[in-house]
Amino acid sequence: SFSLLLDYVQNPYITQESVENEKGIIGQEIMMYQDNPGWKVYFNLLRALYEKHPVRIDIAGTIDSISRIDRDTLYKCYNTFYHPSNMIVVAVGDVEPESVFSKVEAAILHKEPRPPVNRIYPEETAAISSDYVEEHLAVSIPMFRLGFKGSCHGETGIGLLMYETAVRLLLELLIGRSSELFEQLYKEGLLNSSFGIDVSFEKQYAFSVMGGESPDPMQVRERFCRTLEGARNHGLDKSACERLVRSFRGRFMRQFNSVERISHSFITAHFKGVNMFDYLDVYDKISFEYINEVLHDHFKTESLAMSVIRPV
Template sequence: MKFETIEYNNYDEKLYKYEHSSGLKCLVIPKKGYSKKYATFSTKYGSVDNEFIIPGDKDTTRVPDGIAHFLEHKLFEQKDGSVMDKFAALGSRPNAYTSFNQTVYLFSCTDLFKENFDLLLNFVQNPYITEESVEREKGIIGQEINMYRDNPGWRVSFNLLEALYEKHPVKLDIAGSIESISKITKETLYKCYETFYHPSNMVVTVVGDVDHNQVFEQIEKNIQSTKKVSEIKRIFPDESESLNKKYVEQIMPVPTPLFYIGFKDNNFNLQGTEILKYTVAIKLLLSMIIGKSSELYSNLYDKGLINSTFETDFSLESSYAYSMLGGESVNPEAVKDLLVKEIRRLQDNGLELNVFERLQKAAKGRFLRQFNSVESISRTFISLYFKGVTMFDYFNVYDTISFDYITDVFYKHFDIEKMALSVVKSSKT
């Protein structure tokens, strides 16, 4: 059995990579002495993948919104009982999640890793879907949709995406809508499963004190498909470079208004480590402009315009990119105005080199601390591997990213014309 070993001696880390004949990728990151073991079986299939061309077909397939999340739910039902109960009997903690771009099945355990790993590989490969269970699941997921629809934090973030995007499905709730899931059928679920759950569209990651040879042997024994298929063609609508809306407001019973400010970024056609470089640049810039050590943050905090709920983030995928920042505020418009004022000041006067260098070191330190958590390692590896890079590629990015590059990205990304504000507040505010 051939596999690749990559050693990162400066950081005392190692990666074992193996590719099954079906095209399935398997990554093992050993963590000697760690008691917890963490394994995932993931597919590059998320809520935005609702229009595609199946390998071998000429025609486009369009499926109801929310089907990736629906399929995640259905895989935990097997003919002989609940998969959750089987994991519980083995003393492990299973879970799964669907995001915009991937679906992940996982477990963590301290003992009986081999048995738990066999269970993970087997249940994800063997869906058992009946018409009766599909109808029953519609009621369960419908309740989940209603719950999120009534969640102010969920709504303020998706309202921002609706402001940023006119057509792209990233603006849609991951679970879909009551109307869209009503159109889901057993046949459509199996069609999506057969398209997106082929091993060549999937990756297995294992992090912990495990024998990589044993892991790869279990892959060989358990993966049923041996034939690779061509790549799935995903289709996205033509999205304008400009905003859909500048401002979105929703009235909900909240004690303090919630807000998110977002910047739409059209520079998402990046490859390899350029993805990581651009991501690091935006996150460093967010820290420089409005991070906890910035003058703007202190000013906003002292005025009572933000509190400890304030956060920032950046998302970069193959068909969209955006940054967002927000939390609770008694006056979201005032936060936006002061942010705009600070961005314009920095555009006129320039960024400060010493601030960049300080935050660059701090960011690298936070990144390195992720290697103390098997969960953090696994989550980061999954999201990056589907983009063609690994978590270890960050090492070189943090060491080589330049102030000139950061400055260039600053002027490109923080465009006031591409900035939108989403607010959720009560009728009394």
């Protein structure tokens, strides 16, 4: 089955008829996502954070953009990106390493070496595109996302991983499930179990997000900003930071119970220019002082945008 998978991705068979059939299916999916409030509130936020970077573009495309795709377009994309030089294979479980290596080598021997793909990104300023965007859809309670547009400051590898980890720690400290602010907002009915946080730090872009459902999203924003300002002015709780770092380490170790999580972590780490086990070094080396630096660097009011979906 492993050899079949390798052959499947190395030898595509595309006809114009299959492309036309798939256009119809994808077109329906695009229309469905336009009515999906969770999808819309998220991508509306990205468009508010970014003015030019392609991360702001809905990955499904549009009815117009897919209408221009044909068989030649797909083969051109395939030959550019779906090549062994741009491929990562991770095998996790009860496997024989030598057998995996030999099967991979056999599958790619006939492929000619190619130079790295040259990706060209538009120049994006540090400023956000808009600080607030709102849309009305069929929801029973407003949905919101708050996001901070960040900068990687040219960091790669361990440096990027360290910064990303600090941002995750700070979000958990400020408004995570065990924070004082979340407990207050939950008791007041301003947040519920749908609330969550996320961080995305790559070489070309970086942002942090929090959100969920709330009868008063603006009140949540105001209370969060007030808590953030208090942390900036009076500092963080050092013991809480240290406790959370230990918690993060525990979460990292627990993922070794899942074969799927292990493979996903290996691939994610590779594209960040690090090894999966570098996370342990980050948890050992990240300092209270560094976390405070990131607090002032990433969580800036001028970098904050909000997306809200309200009932029709």
